[in-house]
Amino acid sequence: MDSQKQRISILGAGLVGSLLSIFLAKKGYSVTIFERRSDMRKAGAIGGRSINLALSRRGLKALEAVGLKEKVQESCIPMPGRMIHDLEGNLSFQPYGKEGQFINSVSRGGLNELLMSEAEAHGVEIRFNHKCEEVDFDTATAHFENGEKVSADFLFGADGAFSALRSAMQKTDRFNYTQEYISAGYKELTMPPTANGDFALDPNALHIWPRGEYMLIALPNLDKSFTCTLFFPFEGKISFEAIKTEDDVQQFFESKFKDALPFLPELKTEFFENPTSSLITVRCKPWVKGNTALIGDAAHALVPFYGQGMNAGFEDCFVFNELLEKHGAINPALLAEYEALRIPDGNAIADLALYNFIEMRDKVADPMFVLQKKIEKRLNELFPKKWVPLYTMVTFSDFRYSEAHALGKKQQAIMDQVLAQPNIEENWEGLDFDEIVGRL
């Protein structure tokens, strides 16, 4: 299909739908977004998703491609590493990468509003309060709850983890689909600025209180507050279910998150008033049916533990845009290549995100994990092209997620052998690093 004046419908004015619309509008398409919620810029309300997100290289690269990188970075707080809080409140800082590498805490609502307004500035029409209920794939027709039917030349489902387009696809023959919840949920808690208007904690870090089966984390906001998130089992001895009273909350935080407690003045009310949300992973195949395609969370909803949900969705847009430049139009060859590239990458980052919960809540507190980071840092300094730590591949590089995942497994197998050597804690600097890299 010729790019000029072709009509594109996008379901969902979230982060991915809004960014995608800008890419397409810049290519000359006539783009309409249908969003089931009302306009968050007017309502002032953000719908049930996390408050801040970690923006890193893949997301920034996509924003740069539409000329918005600098503008977004103005609202970012750099986090060059994790700040680990132990039970006694002792702190230790673990850098994410090399000097100068950092991820960015950014407001979901702020970024979404910016992208919607930019989209409109590029001629995109956003029609709010349009809940899609059914889709005709071949005619790219969306049927809305209000009775409207809108056809287009192509339709994207950028409508998130509970995508209406994907639901329609699921009813068709030979659609492979998995939705999987982890046994933990999460609850957001507010850590306001201190009495004298400062951040309660160091703002240039992602704070983690790793406690084995669960954890508390905190990301900084521009208003000098932090948003804390408790990732915690739904059921069991230590769980949301088991914490029943304000006293339970108080005692639990006193014994497990002592140094955070003084900075959580509303804890006891927020704990019971704020929702407990679940954490879903979605995988499916195909992503394309007729003249429709899934993108972002609609195609590959992730748990948040690698900070890659938005970044993966933005990379989908970036890759789609590159394919559009290569193929010149949204045609079967482009769509086949989009699926061939992004389905394995979506599955890989889904796996990595699930794994990273264990790393964040548990391993970061393990001295052997810290040692591994040191050894891998040295390997990377000596062989910057050959040995790139997994976190760096995922967060600071252009490696395909699927390649990073495969290479990361190989590297981990080697590191497991290295760390099993006797007295490795004392002797690691004497390792034969050439030989180690040679095992790859």
Next chain:
Amino acid sequence: MDSQKQRISILGAGLVGSLLSIFLAKKGYSVTIFERRSDMRKAGAIGGRSINLALSRRGLKALEAVGLKEKVQESCIPMPGRMIHDLEGNLSFQPYGKEGQFINSVSRGGLNELLMSEAEAHGVEIRFNHKCEEVDFDTATAHFENGEKVSADFLFGADGAFSALRSAMQKTDRFNYTQEYISAGYKELTMPPTANGDFALDPNALHIWPRGEYMLIALPNLDKSFTCTLFFPFEGKISFEAIKTEDDVQQFFESKFKDALPFLPELKTEFFENPTSSLITVRCKPWVKGNTALIGDAAHALVPFYGQGMNAGFEDCFVFNELLEKHGAINPALLAEYEALRIPDGNAIADLALYNFIEMRDKVADPMFVLQKKIEKRLNELFPKKWVPLYTMVTFSDFRYSEAHALGKKQQAIMDQVLAQPNIEENWEGLDFDEIVGRL
């Protein structure tokens, strides 16, 4: 809930729903089945499912528990083994188990009609042309397409691989769900009796033409016909997609199924007129929500390669009935035990069924597979309690599927070592069988 006069709704008057209704009616429940199709006993039409099925021990045990085993067996054709057809038409017979063990070819439609009529004879009401569209879990209320809403004390979804109850559950939070299609589909073909009114092939076998990536099978029917099923890739070089003309069909069957071809007079028309159906595996968790529960294919749709779909569903009913006797009523303790027992078993038989496609289409033609069968037969003769071949555990025993699956993996690992010994073909009778069993 007290068993007397409690109202039970069952979605689906298929094999499992009908049998379940008999179990429940015999316990004193007031049971109504809602079936989306019309009454197959009047319409004379069977809805889009396979024509015959393999009934084995688990299914028979459940039928026995409601007093129907003998009646059903009257319509069964025993199949004590597989008859393998090679490219040249040479035959070799592989028994399924010991002397006297066999599976049964039975008509899906005939068995279903029998069960429906038995259900009605036990006071069960079957309401046809009732398509469920939504379910309220706590009130066990089904909403039907015709506008009716029917509440009950408890509701079962026995409504198959595309269950309406499960669809409703899938929209709720923390419902884990997977639907997965294999890359092959199937097409049924008719092998009528010969001109002089005989079976075209030996009726006391399940016939297989194993061809590596695909296969043809044939099961006998009471009218002396066979129903053949071609399991074949949808796409690719050798696939449904690639066979375009009647000549293509003729040539393909001539080169691959030469000895079957003379007995398939309608092949060239049937191949294009009969549907090509897909093969789905469904897994989910939980199976219980409020006052509703999934059972049979609705909970665990299987691919057909272990001949266990109906048997697993009937075993669900048998186990539910046992739990009803243990707990005295459908209560939370019963439902928790039902899930704890049957979800792992459903997942295990789903795995086993997927694996068995490879065995049927490929391994049965491998001399090493035949040798393994011989060695395992010997092991079973020497140690009947300790070494039971996997096929026997699944098909002729009461082992839980999950136990059979786990033990089968252990046994296969041992057999892989045994078969890797040099000259095992000649030397296998001299093996130290005591030592082999000791490895378990």
